[in-house]
Amino acid sequence: MTMFHFFNCAILTFGPHAVYYSATPLSEYDTLGTSVKTAVVYLGTALVKLVCLATFLKVSESDSFDPSQEFLKALIGFIDVAGLYFALTQLTHRNISQNHKFQAVGLGWAFADSVLHRLAPLWVGARGLEFTWDYILQGLEANANLMLSLSLAALGSLMWLRKNKPKTLIPIIYACAGIVATMPSITSYLRWGLKWHLPEVVGFQVLTSLTMALISWQLFSACQRPSSSA
Secondary structure (H helix, E strand, O other): HHHHHHHHHHHHHHHHHHHHHHOOOOOOOOOHHHHHHHHHHHHHHHHHOOOOOOOHOOOOOOOOOOOOHHHHHHHHHOHHHHHHHHHOOOOOOOOOHHHHHHHHHHHHHHHHHHHHHHHHHHHHHHOOOOOOOOHHHHHHHHHHHHHHHHHHHHHHHHHHHHOOOOOOHHHHHHHHHHHHHHHHHHHHHHHOOOOOOHHHHHHHHHHHHHHHHHHHHHHHHHHHHHHHHO
């Protein structure tokens, strides 16, 4: 029963990444190399963030919400944006379209995040004798993170790679990118500042990720139209 629960949670956590890759044109255009390179960039970015967090953050003796510390975390969190910028603009990609590029980058980024932050807790905790919903919620959280990573990669693609986007959409693109980039701090405030329970936080993450994915896709589609009509 314990291994069955572990495999169920593992499939919920990591399965959507494989399904997304195989169910979209990413598999047809052999973009796996791009996703793997992005995962390596993510690991390097995570290492830089870890060093910054260890250097600049104070060790808290309680779980209370500290606005100054959370603000500093949010600033350090923007290192992820720099990592995505490098993955989108500096990595060598095969001859794939901008549409497929941002999806491959977002997928690799999200998968590396899930492996780094969720695999070990899942292996240790989900095989326990006592059933808990925490690891199912963790799987749902990984799915929300997948959508947010794809959204941020799409928005980053528009900001850094798309030159002839409508000027009226530029503030919206940057505002949405800022919201997605600060989502970890927002969820941290909900959990530790407002004392939301884990199911409520995960529900908020899922709802927000769906909303941002829809907005990002609409923005991306709107920015595609000028080039297609040219």
